[in-house]
Amino acid sequence: MNSRPLKTTDNEDNNQSRSVGIVGLGLIGGSIGLDLQELGWEVRGLVHRSKTAKRAKERGLASEISTHPEILAECEIVILALPLDQLIKPDPSILQSIPKSAVITDVGSVKLPILKIWEKLHPRFVASHPMAGSTESGVNSGRKGLFVQRPWVITPNQNTDKQAIQIIQKLAEALGSDLITATPENHDQAAALISHLPVMVSAALLRTIGNETNPTISNLCKQLASSGFEDTTRVGAGNPLLGKAMASFNRKEILKGIKEYKNHLETLEQVILSEEWCKLKLELEKAQALRSNFLEKLDP
Amino acid sequence: MNSRPLKTTDNEDNNQSRSVGIVGLGLIGGSIGLDLQELGWEVRGLVHRSKTAKRAKERGLASEISTHPEILAECEIVILALPLDQLIKPDPSILQSIPKSAVITDVGSVKLPILKIWEKLHPRFVASHPMAGSTESGVNSGRKGLFVQRPWVITPNQNTDKQAIQIIQKLAEALGSDLITATPENHDQAAALISHLPVMVSAALLRTIGNETNPTISNLCKQLASSGFEDTTRVGAGNPLLGKAMASFNRKEILKGIKEYKNHLETLEQVILSEEWCKLKLELEKAQALRSNFLEKLDP
Numbered sequence: 001m002n003s004r005p006l007k008t009t010d011n012e013d014n015n016q017s018r019s020v021g022i023v024g025l026g027l028i029g030g031s032i033g034l035d036l037q038e039l040g041w042e043v044r045g046l047v048h049r050s051k052t053a054k055r056a057k058e059r060g061l062a063s064e065i066s067t068h069p070e071i072l073a074e075c076e077i078v079i080l081a082l083p084l085d086q087l088i089k090p091d092p093s094i095l096q097s098i099p100k101s102a103v104i105t106d107v108g109s110v111k112l113p114i115l116k117i118w119e120k121l122h123p124r125f126v127a128s129h130p131m132a133g134s135t136e137s138g139v140n141s142g143r144k145g146l147f148v149q150r151p152w153v154i155t156p157n158q159n160t161d162k163q164a165i166q167i168i169q170k171l172a173e174a175l176g177s178d179l180i181t182a183t184p185e186n187h188d189q190a191a192a193l194i195s196h197l198p199v200m201v202s203a204a205l206l207r208t209i210g211n212e213t214n215p216t217i218s219n220l221c222k223q224l225a226s227s228g229f230e231d232t233t234r235v236g237a238g239n240p241l242l243g244k245a246m247a248s249f250n251r252k253e254i255l256k257g258i259k260e261y262k263n264h265l266e267t268l269e270q271v272i273l274s275e276e277w278c279k280l281k282l283e284l285e286k287a288q289a290l291r292s293n294f295l296e297k298l299d300p
Numbered sequence: 301m302n303s304r305p306l307k308t309t310d311n312e313d314n315n316q317s318r319s320v321g322i323v324g325l326g327l328i329g330g331s332i333g334l335d336l337q338e339l340g341w342e343v344r345g346l347v348h349r350s351k352t353a354k355r356a357k358e359r360g361l362a363s364e365i366s367t368h369p370e371i372l373a374e375c376e377i378v379i380l381a382l383p384l385d386q387l388i389k390p391d392p393s394i395l396q397s398i399p400k401s402a403v404i405t406d407v408g409s410v411k412l413p414i415l416k417i418w419e420k421l422h423p424r425f426v427a428s429h430p431m432a433g434s435t436e437s438g439v440n441s442g443r444k445g446l447f448v449q450r451p452w453v454i455t456p457n458q459n460t461d462k463q464a465i466q467i468i469q470k471l472a473e474a475l476g477s478d479l480i481t482a483t484p485e486n487h488d489q490a491a492a493l494i495s496h497l498p499v500m501v502s503a504a505l506l507r508t509i510g511n512e513t514n515p516t517i518s519n520l521c522k523q524l525a526s527s528g529f530e531d532t533t534r535v536g537a538g539n540p541l542l543g544k545a546m547a548s549f550n551r552k553e554i555l556k557g558i559k560e561y562k563n564h565l566e567t568l569e570q571v572i573l574s575e576e577w578c579k580l581k582l583e584l585e586k587a588q589a590l591r592s593n594f595l596e597k598l599d600p
Contacts, residue, residue, distance in 0.1 A: 131524060131526055150526070151523055151524055151526075153524070178523075180520075180523050180524075182520055186516055186517060186520055187520070189514075189517050189520075190517050190520035190521045190524055191524065193508065193509050193512060193517070193521055194509060194521045194524050194526075194529050195524065195526075195528060195529070197505070197508070197509075198505060198528055198529060198532040198533075199528075199584075200565065200568050200569075200572075201501060201504075201505050201532065201565070202532055202587075203568065203583065203584055203587040204501075204561060204564040204565035204567075204568055205497070205501050205561065205564075206587040206590045206591055207564040207567075207583070207586065207587055207590070208493065208497070208557065208560045208561045208564050209493050209494060209590070209594070210586070210587075210590035210593075210594075211560065211564070212493060214489075216486055217486060217489050217490050217493070220480070220482055220486055220487070220489075220490035221490045221493055221494045221594070222593075222594055222596075223451055223478075223480050224431060224451055224453070224480075224490055224491065224494050224495065225494050225594050225595060226431055226450075226451075226494075226495075228495060228498055228499075228534070228535045229494050229495070229498060229594070229595075231532070231534045231535065232498040232501065232502055232531070232532055232534070232535055233498075233587075233591050233594075234528070234531045234532070234591075235528045235531065235532055236584075236587050236588075236591070237587055237588040237590075237591035237592070238528075238588070240581050240582075240584035240585045240587075240588055241581065243580070243581075243584040244577050244580045244581040244584065247572050247577075247580055248577050248580075251572060251575070254572060255569065255572055255573060257508065258565065258568070258569045258572075259569075260508045260511065261504060261505065261508045261565075262562070262565065262566075262569075264504040264505075264507040264508050264511070265500065265501070265504040265558065265561075265562065265565075266562075267504075267507075268500050268503065268504055268558075269500075269555065269558045269559075269562075272500075272547050272551060272554060272555055272558075275548070275551070277544050277547075277548050280543070280544050280547055280548075281540050281541065281543075281544040282540075283503065283507070284499075284503055284536075284540035284543040284544065285540045286507065286510070287502075287503040287506040287507055287510075287533075287536050287537055287540075288536075288537040288538070288540055290506045290507070290509070290510035290537075291506055291533050291534075291536070291537035292537070293510075293522075294509070294510075294521070294522055294525050294529070294533075295525060295529075295530060296522075
């Protein structure tokens with residue numbers, strides 16, 4: 001990584017050690033811990049269980065690791081790398097241990113409800129969402145360079161501390177992310193379409209195929225399943241707790257997405273029902289063009 | 301490849317050259333041509349355009365290549381590696397050139413309508429479906445070893461010539477495929493669920509995201525699109541002509557699949573609407589378990 005160590009204050013050029021606290025050392029927290037240590041930061045990791053602390057120490061995910069929230073005292077930045085439900089209902093002991101002067105951010109995949117809660121809890125909270133998911137999770141999954149060229153969305157509102165925003169922007173840039181700024185409302189609408197709706201669409205496909213009652217057909221499906229099935233059903237078989245949390249905290253937007261989706265599926269159904277084959281080809285051509293338009297940056 | 305050259309008759313141990321005709325040298329036809337030549341067969345390739353013939357010769361996809369159907373004369377086996385619509389409405393000049401004594405097979409992804417047509421056209425036709433798709437197609441896409449450990453479904457009915465079935469089974473095995481035998485009806489039902497329904501489900505997702513009218517949200521979707529979106533939309537952006545053909549020739553089964561699918565999506569929608577979060581988690585857990593059950597053979 002060729003980024004410069006980030007600055008949190010203007011009088012930073014003394015030589016005292018600078019510290020970041022990370023709450024949770026799973027895929028996101030652990031990866032941030034590895035990268036920030038390489039950038040010269042003192043990283044203090046807070047985890048829930050002593051077994052996790054032991055493994056996180058073995059993996060060197062942070063400079064110091066503890067199950068006691070006091071480890072966060074004196075941290076300049078605190079990153080809440082926690083599941084959505086723990087961001088929505090924060091543990092009071094963690095809350096008490098976060099210094100009032102620290103800049104706080106989270107990594108949750110839904111932004112508006114988190115910002116609404118945390119802006120009342122801490123004066124320097126900045127809602128953010130690094131998009132570097134993977135099928136892996138837990139203390140064994142963190143790795144160096146996870147955020148390089150991946151989007152990191154910062155979602156401030158008019159009350160968010162301007163200096164705190166800059167500090168989180170620099171943090172994301174130091175980790176190699178592509179910085180995006182959006183309102184929390186827009187983030188949640190786009191995430192519903194691009195990320196949460198696909199989970200439900202894909203899960204419903206799995207349930208449809210799994211619900212086949214004729215064992216001959218069901219066995220044949222298993223024998224014929226190949227890369228197309230594998231790709232289309234990947235996100236539908238993701239972490240059920242995360243799926244539940246996304247739906248519950250982004251309920252309105254995901255319901256809007258499902259409604260829209262049903263209209264489009266019913267258009268295809270109607271075209272097949274009425275045997276309008278030229279129209280079906282046109283519809284599929286539009287889908288094909290849309291994907292290449294969307295994935296310009298992914299498919300070189 | 302360590303397979304033995306296949307036998308088409310009992311008195312084969314003379315040294316005269318044995319020949320297979322392949323109609324169409326795209327991904328499937330071209331790959332079969334490369335492998336069969338390596339197994340010691342004389343391969344005669346028939347293509348539509350002289351430009352294609354030139355490229356196929358450069359790539360060595362067959363021993364002899366022509367745009368004239370007479371090239372099929374004296375072939376012991378003829379493989380129709382053509383798009384579905386050309387299998388459903390075969391070119392009379394090709395039909396005339398296929399020797400009555402030859403064993404014929406096709407590679408179409410829908411079996412019942414093809415078998416219904418071809419069993420009237422040729423006494424030794426065996427319907428089959430090698431499942432070795434890829435996003436590539438055309439004369440440049442054929443490659444060696446495409447069928448190794450991939451399913452090759454043979455779908456005879458009670459009228460299919462028993463000796464001809466054995467010959468096509470040996471052909472599939474010689475190419476390294478995993479042989480599956482199914483009725484054409486069962487094949488088409490399973491293919492609708494595992495292969496054709498995912499295309500429509502995925503295309504509808506693309507159309508939903510593409511139909512977002514707010515340019516801020518639409519641009520944000522583009523910025524946030526990552527591997528989950530990429531995977532879930534891959535088959536929906538496949539060849540529109542193939543999607544149209546699959547739907548038109550497997551219409552009843554695909555409509556049944558879409559109807560079932562809508563029920564399952566509506567179950568998820570209802571659970572989210574009524575905020576039954578424990579139930580949503582259960583539904584997603586079932587989806588997760590189903591996928592690993594289906595993909596045992598794919599995910600080592």
